[in-house]
Amino acid sequence: MQQGESFLCTFSCVFFDLSEIADEGGEGVRSRRASWREPARLPVVLVVEDNPDVRRLLVLYLRGRYEVVEAATGEEAFRIVQERPVDAILMDINLPGDWSGLDAARAIRALPGMAHVPIIAQTAYAALFDEQQVLAAGCSYYMNKPIYRHELLSVLERFLSHP
Numbered sequence: 231m232q233q234g235e236s237f238l239c240t241f242s243c244v245f246f247d248l249s250e251i252a253d254e255g256g257e258g259v260r261s262r263r264a265s266w267r268e269p270a271r272l273p274v275v276l277v278v279e280d281n282p283d284v285r286r287l288l289v290l291y292l293r294g295r296y297e298v299v300e301a302a303t304g305e306e307a308f309r310i311v312q313e314r315p316v317d318a319i320l321m322d323i324n325l326p327g328d329w330s331g332l333d334a335a336r337a338i339r340a341l342p343g344m345a346h347v348p349i350i351a352q353t354a355y356a357a358l359f360d361e362q363q364v365l366a367a368g369c370s371y372y373m374n375k376p377i378y379r380h381e382l383l384s385v386l387e388r389f390l391s392h393p
Contacts, residue, residue: 271297272295272296272297273296273317273318273386273390274296274297274298274314274315274316274317274318275292275296275297275299275316275317275319275386276298276299276300276301276307276310276316276319276320277298277299277300277301278300278301278302278303278304278306278307278320278321278322278325278331278334279300279301279302279320279322279352280302280303280322280324280325280326281322282302284375285300285302287377288320288377288382291377291379291382291383292382292383295383296317296386299314302325302326303325303326303327303329304325304327304328304329304330304331304333304334304337305327305328305329305334307319307321307334307338308329308337308338311338311341311344311347312341316347318347318348318349318350318386318389318390319335319338319347319348319349319350320350320352320382321334321335321349321350321351321369322351322352322353323351323352323355324353324355331351331353332351332363332364332367332369333367335351335367335368335369336367338368348370348371348386348389348390349368349369349371350369350370350371350372350373350385350386350389351364351367351369351371351372351373352372352373352374352375352377353374353375354374354375354376370389371385371389373385
């Protein structure tokens with residue numbers, strides 16, 4: 231590393247609540263009793279996007295506010311939601327493979343426990359897709375690309391704050 235260069239480190243930490251103080255033996259001796267407190271869990275967002283550059287940008291938009299899981303195809307997204315819980319899905323409509331994003335949304339909606347999970351559809355080909363068609367496939371909301379950070383965060387906040 232050269233002088234003037236920088237790097238990024240990420241550390242995991244455990245939180246303790248040291249605010250509880252007990253008087254031991256009535257002699258004024260005080261001890262701190264630490265109680266374990268789990269850090270708040272970040273909501274999990276599954277980003278389904280075949281373009282690696284767009285996927286990376288979306289991950290950057292969400293980093294720090296959400297735990298992000300990535301998929302490049304509808305089939306991969308379907309497998310992921312069967313293996314782990316997610317709080318929201320950002321679904322590209324135009325995906326490679328046998329399933330479009332709409333096919334994946336329909337399949338995911340049919341899974342037990344997935345009826346309440348918001349699926350936010352996104353596409354660069356807005357002229358090819360009717361919003362009603364997207365909503366009928368089980369998507370909760372429809373966004374045209376390019377996706378702007380403030381818009382995406384606002385939509386996610388709206389859906390995740392009102393389950």
